[in-house]
Structure formats: structure tokens, C-alpha cells
Amino acid sequence: MTAPLLVVDSLTRRFGGLVAASDVSFTVAPGEIFGIIGPNGAGKTTLFNVIAGHYRPTAGRVSFEGKDISGHAADEVGRRGIARTFQAVHIFKNETVRANLHRAAVLARRHNPLTWLSRRPHATPDLEGTAAFLGLDMLLDNVAGSLAYGLQKTVGVGLAMMVGPKLMLMDEPAAGLNPSEKIAAAALIRRLRDERGISVLLVEHDMPLVMGICDRILVLNQGMPIALGTPADVKSDKSVIDAYLGEDYEFA
Amino acid sequence: MKVRAVYALILLLAALPWFIGSRYIFHIATMITIMIPLVLGMHLMVRIGQLSLAHPAFWGLGAYASALLTMRLGMPPLLSLLVGAAVPSLVALAVGPIFLRIKGVFFVLLTFAFGEIVDLIFQEWTGLFGGNSGLYGIPKFSILGLRLTQIPHYYVLGLIAAILVYLLMRAIERSDVGAILESLNEDEMLSRSMGANALAWRVAAFVVSAFAAGISGGIYAFYIGFLSPDPFGFQTIVDLIVMVTVGGAGSVLGPVLGAIVTVPLPELLRDAREYQLMIYGVCLIGFMKFAKQGLISFIVDKRRGA
Structure with a gap:
């Protein structure tokens, strides 16, 4: 296996007494499309913002291409080759x-x-x-x-x-899009990886899109990682179904 | 082209003093040319979304520095004008990284306080600046052995400086630098995510704009031949804001028009001195209500400025 592009290691971010992200670890491999999902308030956006350089981590580290980028400002993160899109x-x-x-x-x-x-x-x-x-x-x-x-x-x-990025962080790329636009967005994300070699880390609410395009998914609940794996692993995970998907959840 | 017509009109106005030939008209015209680099400096900050009230202080720093470099160190005037203008630039470089982290009304207040402190230093450090009784005996400007003794000479000097600073600011606006500054102003989060160091760019703009103010100050010092802290205080802040608002901040030409219209006003209103500030106020309200983009908006369409 090649060296991971992005390594998030035991990342914690607190706001006062609130733990928005607690001990989160995962890696994104080159050429991977990695999704982060979870119910509202699960800490997805916080995690995203720590990686993108808007917040400093309270503990833990983020490294990109083997170099520590934890606590780097947003523009430094951009210059390292991590681009982002906004919700x-x-x-x-x-x-x-x-x-x-x-x-x-x-x-x-x-x-x-x-x-x-x-x-x-x-x-x-x-x-x-x-x-x-x-x-x-x-x-x-x-x-x-x-x-x-x-x-x-x-x-x-x-x-x-x-910007010429190696990794693109996408904050809810499907938010506000109609069904046909969502299909186009999913195709575009795949083509970014396949044709441009850009790895993608996305935060998204739209389950069919996430399950359809991500290689691996991290599920957060109340700031804690509760599952990490392929879409098939995640959707059959008991704790994910309890916390987020619900028993009646079905996949197209 | 309407813009061409405005350029032609400005050129005509610029030539007017020679047709009239009165010293008084030459004086007003010279003061207009002196205010143009200063107001253009302030305008550059407005373009990046920061209203700087420090510019009268930068103007004063340029004025005192140019004068003192010639008087105390015997520097040739042209050199002391340039080195003198670098003084406010260096000050801007020193305080910019602190000031420019702050936005909106707090930046306005901070720069106001800074300006007041600098003005107080001009008043209190009598050994260097002469205090309220002023700094006398600033030698006449000279260049290549040519001594500038008459008002029209200074008018030409002011005109050259105004044109050069105008061309510089227009070049900045039209270049990639202009695009960067505008991007940062429009959407800082987006611009930073693409790698732009927002603070570094803002400091750069602050330094350039302080240099423009410094040039203006140096020419003012050599022209008037006497400096007191008085012009570098609050009144000039008001004047500059009126110039930018009346002329229009949307284009580099706007503040130039603002200076041309505003500088002669006190002279025209000489008999109504006590009403001067009131008239300023009414003008400001009128422009902000009915012509937010200033005079320039009647000439140039808003998107593609001159």
C-alpha cells in the first residue's frame, strides 16, 4: 500500500466544555474518495474546518504528504495542495x-x-x-x-x-442541488479522481451520493467516530443504523 | 467615450491656471494636485475594504520627514522627498501586521487613534518637529540645479506627482494585484482557501498607500515651506472622506474628481466659513442617499471602471 495522502491522528477539538470532535483518526489514500457522514451536530463540519485550517486542533495532528499541517492557517493549507469547496x-x-x-x-x-x-x-x-x-x-x-x-x-x-490540488475537501457538494444536478455532481467527483488524479474528502448528507461514490466512509456521532469502512460495511453496522440511518434505511 | 471626455475635461482644468494667470488660482490648483496622491492612497485602502483614518498622519510623517531630511541632513530635495515618503511606508509596514488583523469599525477606530497619537507627537516633540509654533525655514525644492521658487513651479511638480501616482494606482487596479485585492475584499475565506495570504497583501496595500500619502506630504512641505501639526489632524480626515465619497470609490478616477471638486470648496465658501462643515455634511448625505457611487458613476458604468 502506498503512503497515505492525508493522516488525521487522534484529532480532538473542544469548544469550551463541548467536545465537537473527539479522538478522530483516519487516513485518505492517494486516489481515494473518502466520505464523512453523521447526523447534524456530529462534528463533521468541525472536523472539516480543522483540516482546512479554520480551527486549530485541541489535540492530535493532521499531516499531509507526511508533513504536519495541524494548526496551519487556511491559506497555508491551500498552498500545500489542499483545495476546498464550500457548502x-x-x-x-x-x-x-x-x-x-x-x-x-x-x-x-x-x-x-x-x-x-x-x-x-x-x-x-x-x-x-x-x-x-x-x-x-x-x-x-x-x-x-x-x-x-x-x-x-x-x-x-x-x-x-x-489551484492545482492533490486533495480536494468538499463541504456538502450536493447541498441545494436538484436530483439531476446531484447525479452530475457525483459523476464530476468521480471524474476529478479518475481523470485528474485528485483525491477527495467530502462531508455530505445525501446518502445515495455518499454510498455511491465513496471508497470509504467515516461515520461520526456526537463528535465520536462510530464506524469506518466501505459503504457496504458502514450501512450494515449496527451502531450506524442506531445512531443515524434508522432501521428502515434502504439503499437504491 | 465618456471617460475620454472626462480626461479631456481634467486636462483642460489642469491647464486653466496658465490661462487665468492668477497666483491664487495657481495656489488652489497646486493644493488639488497635492491632495490627489493622498486621497488615492486612502482610496487604495477603501478598495481593500478598510477605511484608514491614519492617512493624514502618514501625510504628516512624509511632510516632516522630507523637510527634516533636507534641513538637518542636507539631503538633496528630490532624494529627501522619496526617502521621506518611505518613512510613512515603513511605519505602515511596522503597524500594518497588527492593525490589519482588525476589520470594520474597529480598524477605523484604531487608525483614528494612531493618527491622533502621531499628531500629538508632532505637537509635543518640539525639539524635532517644532511643536505648535511650527517648523520654519524648509528650503525650496530644487531638481537638477533648478530651484522651484514660484507657485507655478510647484504646480508642475504637484501635477507630475499626481499623474505618476494616478498611473501607479490604475496599473495596480488593472493588474493581477488588483484582482487579488478585490478577491480578498469580496470573499476572504474563498481567497484564502486558494492560498492567498490575506494579511500580507493587505499590509502591502497599506505600505503603498502610505507611500502615496508620504509623497503628497513631502511636496506639501516644500511648497508651503512651513509645517505645523494642524493640517495632519481630524479636519483632513473629514476632507478625505468627502473626496472619496463625492468622487466615488468604484474607480481610481473617482477620488481624483473628488479632489478637484472638494479642494476649492473652502475657498468658494470663504464668506460662509461657519457653514462649511454643515455644507460638507449635507453634501455627504446627499451623495450617500442619491449617488452612492459618487460622481464617477455618472460617467463610467459601475462594472468596468476607468
């Missing part, structure tokens, strides 16, 4: 799709003013190619904020792709 649409709404993608590439390449002094070449993903990959090539000159909601979320994925 709500976060794009530059007043700009065209082309300008959006261009900005993402610029923000990644010129991450601080001193980068202007060093003219080191830096491979940037090809803008047109990325747009074509996402099916946005005909919409490049449209103002991003004028697109349908699902397409705006796709632009958000495009922004993350322009």
Missing part, C-alpha cells in the same frame, strides 16, 4: 466565469506580495481545459452570479481545481 456558493459573483478561474490561478500563484519578486515558473492548470472538463466552456464569458445554482457550485469546483 454555500463561494465564487466571485460579479465576475465572468473566465475571470473567476483566472483569479483562482492568480491567487494560488501569487499568494503573497513577495512572489512578485521571484519569477519562478509555476505550472498553472489550463483555464480552457478546466472549463471544458467542467462543461463550462460555453459559459466562460457569462457573469458567474447569473448562472443557475448548480452551475455556480460547479464554478466553485473550478476555482478549487485552478
